[in-house]
Structure formats: C-alpha cells, structure tokens
Amino acid sequence: MRLDLWGIEKQSGGVKRVVPLDEVGVYRAKLRAEGKKVVGTNGCFDILHYGHVCYLERARAYGDFLWVGINSDAAVRALKGDGRPINTAEDRAGVLGALRFVDAVTIFDHVRATVFLEALQPDVYVKGGDYTEESLDPEELKVLRGCGARIVIEPFVAGRSTTRIIERIANVR
Numbered sequence: 001m002r003l004d005l006w007g008i009e010k011q012s013g014g015v016k017r018v019v020p021l022d023e024v025g026v027y028r029a030k031l032r033a034e035g036k037k038v039v040g041t042n043g044c045f046d047i048l049h050y051g052h053v054c055y056l057e058r059a060r061a062y063g064d065f066l067w068v069g070i071n072s073d074a075a076v077r078a079l080k081g082d083g084r085p086i087n088t089a090e091d092r093a094g095v096l097g098a099l100r101f102v103d104a105v106t107i108f109d110h111v112r113a114t115v116f117l118e119a120l121q122p123d124v125y126v127k128g129g130d131y132t133e134e135s136l137d138p139e140e141l142k143v144l145r146g147c148g149a150r151i152v153i154e155p156f157v158a159g160r161s162t163t164r165i166i167e168r169i170a171n172v173r
Contacts (some may be wrong), residue, residue, distance in 0.1 A: 017097040017104050024067075024106055024119035031065055040122030040149075042069035042113040044076045045092050046085040051156060053099070058154050059126040060101040068096050069116035072109040079111055114139045121147040129155040 019027055031038055039062045045052055060066040070092055076085040085092070093105040108116040117125070117140055125144050127136065133151050136144075144151060 017102070018093045019104050019106050021106055021108050021116065021119060024116070027104070028120055036065045037063035037123045038065045038067060038120065039063035039124045039126060040067050040069065040117065040120045041126045042071070042108075042116060043128070044071050044079065044085060045096055046076060046080070046087055048092075048095050055126075055128060055154055055156070056096075056099060057101050059152075060103075062124040062126060062150075062152060065103045066101060067104045067106065067120055067122070068102055069106050069108055069113050069120070070096065071111065072107055075109060075111050112137050112140060114143055117143045117147075122149050124152060125149045126152045126154055129153060 028038065039059055041056070041059050045068070056066065056068065070089060071079065072089050073085055076089075087095075089107045093107055096102050097105045106116060106120075110116075114137070122144075131153055133141070133153065136151070
C-alpha cells in the first residue's frame with residue numbers, strides 16, 4: 001500500500017505518513033514552495049520511549065514540519081549489532097508517524113544519513129545530546145553546510161535509552 005504524505009491514511013489504529021526516499025525531493029520542493037521551515041532528524045528509534053518523545057517534540061518546535069529519517073533494519077544491525085532492531089523499520093516508521101508532532105518519516109538503507117539529508121535539504125537539523133557538531137559524520141556535515149542548515153544539538157532526557165530498556169527486559173525473571 002502506498003501512503004500519501006498529504007492525505008493521512010489510518011492503518012492498524014495508527015496514522016502513517018511514510019515517504020519513500022526517492023520521493024523526498026518532490027515533497028520537499030512542495031514544502032519549500034509553501035514557505036515551510038523543515039526540520040530534519042534521524043536515528044534508529046528502535047523502541048520508542050519517553051526520551052525519544054521529548055526529543056522529537058522539541059525538534060518540531062524549531063520549524064513548521066518535522067521529517068524523521070530512520071535507518072533500515074540492515075543499517076540498525078550494522079550500527080547496533082545482532083539482535084537489533086527489535087522492531088521492524090515499517091513498525092518503527094508507523095509508530096513515529098502516529099505522533100502528532102512528526103509530519104513525515106522516511107526509511108533509508110544506510111548507516112549514515114547522508115542520502116536522506118541530501119534529499120531532504122533541511123532548514124534545521126536536530127541531533128541528540130550524544131553528538132556535537134564536530135562529532136557529526138563529515139559527509140553528513142558537508143551536506144548540512146551545503147544546504148545552509150542550522151544544526152541544533154538537543155540534550156538527552158537522563159536515564160532514558162533503548163539499550164537500557166532492553167537490558168531491563170533481559171533481566172526480568
């Protein structure tokens with residue numbers, strides 16, 4: 001089923017706004033023509049938790065439209081190791097797309113977000129507190145500087161992480 005960004009389609013009790021990577025540029029051009037300030041962010045978002053929700057809500061406040069890129073299952077495995085992701089990319093995209101402050105989600109099949117950022121050309125790019133502008137991937141940084149994106153580092157919500165949740169579940173007896 002093809003999901004349309006501009007017409008919200010309900011499926012399995014949630015709202016999905018998933019845009020394939022090869023269509024990001026088309027929708028981005030429409031947003032630019034409408035004068036919308038687009039905020040981009042990316043990550044695995046494997047098990048959505050309170051820290052993610054706070055981070056994404058704060059990210060949305062930097063513009064008119066929040067677009068979240070998520071790593072594919074293969075990319076998450078390469079980043080996090082065997083046994084991850086816990087949830088499939090399609091499920092992760094559906095959950096993120098159901099959040100009222102997330103306007104669009106795109107799955108990309110790379111460890112780094114470079115191709116997603118090239119397609120999106122965000123006005124603002126938000127990253128979590130485990131990064132600094134200097135520690136961003138050099139290719140991603142080049143794309144962001146090339147499109148003039150403002151880079152914002154948002155602090156983590158203390159004590160919240162997917163890894164910590166997985167460890168707690170593993171220790172349940």
